[in-house]
Amino acid sequence: MQEEELVQKAKKGDAQAFGKLYDLHMPAIYRFALVKVSNKTDAEDITHQVFLKAWKHIEEYKFQGFPFTSWLYRIAQNAIIDFYRTSRTHQDIDALPEIALSSHLGLDDRVDKAVQVQLVMSAISRLDETGQNVLLMKFVNELSNKEIAEALEKSEGAIRVIQHRALKQLKQLFEHHGTDEHYRTTKDA
Amino acid sequence: MEQMNIIEQLKTLKYIKPSEEFAFLSKQAILQTSRRRAFDFSFFFRPLYVGGFASVFAFLLALSFILPKSQEQVYASLDLKDLTSELDDVTISVQLREVEYNKSIETTIASALKEISSDEAKHLNPSLLQEEKGDVNEIDDVSQQIDKLLQEVLQ
Structure with a gap:
């Protein structure tokens, strides 16, 4: 339907x-x-x-x-x-890994994904409000630019600009805090 | 870090899921909540009701043409201003009657006092009254004689 x-x-x-x-x-x-x-x-x-x-x-x-x-x-x-x-x-990010992940994952995967989720949430929480909203709607909840524009009451062009800026900020945050390195280390371990 | 890698990292948030218990309980609670419903105007536009409303409207319209006067009277009797003015008229007429009565009483009393105080009121003269009393006594004597004769006849 x-x-x-x-x-x-x-x-x-x-x-x-x-x-x-x-x-x-x-x-x-x-x-x-x-x-x-x-x-x-x-x-x-x-x-x-x-x-x-x-x-x-x-x-x-x-x-x-x-x-x-x-x-x-x-x-x-x-x-x-x-x-x-x-x-x-x-902020209660520490409690996230055990409470919020899909139960379809195996135990090892759950621990691994939990750490990733924790790192990404920590990084994304440092973005401004609109940047957070756009990245979450676009890449996590897979909304179209039109849907995001309607939800945030902005033009689609503005959404594209915000998305680009937020991704750039997130990249800097990951590099600055060595998240990528931390992520790789955690995964290898 | 490449942009694609960042996006992949972001997508890990998709693993976040609500607990099944919360999903079930929340859904049940919401659906059991009565919903505030706006008035459905489409109700009035069902064919049966449209015919009914049209008939009632036509009937009322016809009545308004047939009985314009009686309606005006009814409305006039219910009009607050008219009622107030009617009430004022009643009060005024009652007051006028009282004034007239008081006026006539005053005249009567005045004339009575005038008669008493003047010599022209012969019927109040003491000597005249004495004479009248004598006449009454004479009548009483005649009456006593008649009574006596009647009793004798009866015996």
């Missing part, structure tokens, strides 16, 4: 259709929230709030070349902004 059809059904109160939309988008929104707040519990709270709000207000969403994904990311961004307004910023 097409996403637009699911949205139309959900707008009419079809909980099953919204459940499918939830299954489709929840992992990406959770990932986005976790990287932004660096805490499993907070990320879960934010993700829950995002979908609860989406379910309650889905009638307000109108498909006019404006993807549903972008609408969800807008809600997520607002939820994250509210989170930082009401609570102290706290």
Whole structure:
């Protein structure tokens, strides 16, 4: 079933259709929230709030070349902004490896990937807000430039510029902190 | 570090997954939440209802042409300004009656006092009253005689 059809059904109160939309988008929104707040519990709270709000207000969403994904990311961004307004910023990256990785990986792979995830999150958290958003949406959650532009309320051209700048900054961060070297050492070990 | 390598590193974040327990519980909780629904105006545009509403509207429209006067009266009787002015009229008429009554009473009392104080009020003269009393006593004597005669007849 097409996403637009699911949205139309959900707008009419079809909980099953919204459940499918939830299954489709929840992992990406959770990932986005976790990287932004660096805490499993907070990320879960934010993700829950995002979908609860989406379910309650889905009638307000109108498909006019404006993807549903972008609408969800807008809600997520607002939820994250509210989170930082009401609570102290706290990084909990150390706790990530054991709590946030796919259970489909073997134990060795999980440890290996956990270290990589930790390093990348540490680096990405040093980027500015918009740079983080663009890289996460583009390379982690695989949104198109159009979807990112809609979600961040910017032009596609602006998104390309931000993406280029953020990648450059990330490269400098990796080189400066020797992340690549650390990554290779960890992998070899 | 090459750009492609950085992108590959970024993609490792895809391994982040929510716990299945959270996914299940959160989904259940959300879907059990009642949704605020906007009023569905399409309800009014169903063919059956459109016909019904049109009929009612036509009927009301016809009534407004047939009974314009009675409607005006009804509305006039419910108009607050009209009601207030009507109430004022009632109060004024009551007050006017009271004024008229007081005026007539005053005239009567004045004329009575005038009669008492003047000599022209012969019916209040003491000697005249005495004479009248004498007449009444004479009438009483006649009456007593008649009563006596009647009793004798009856016996």
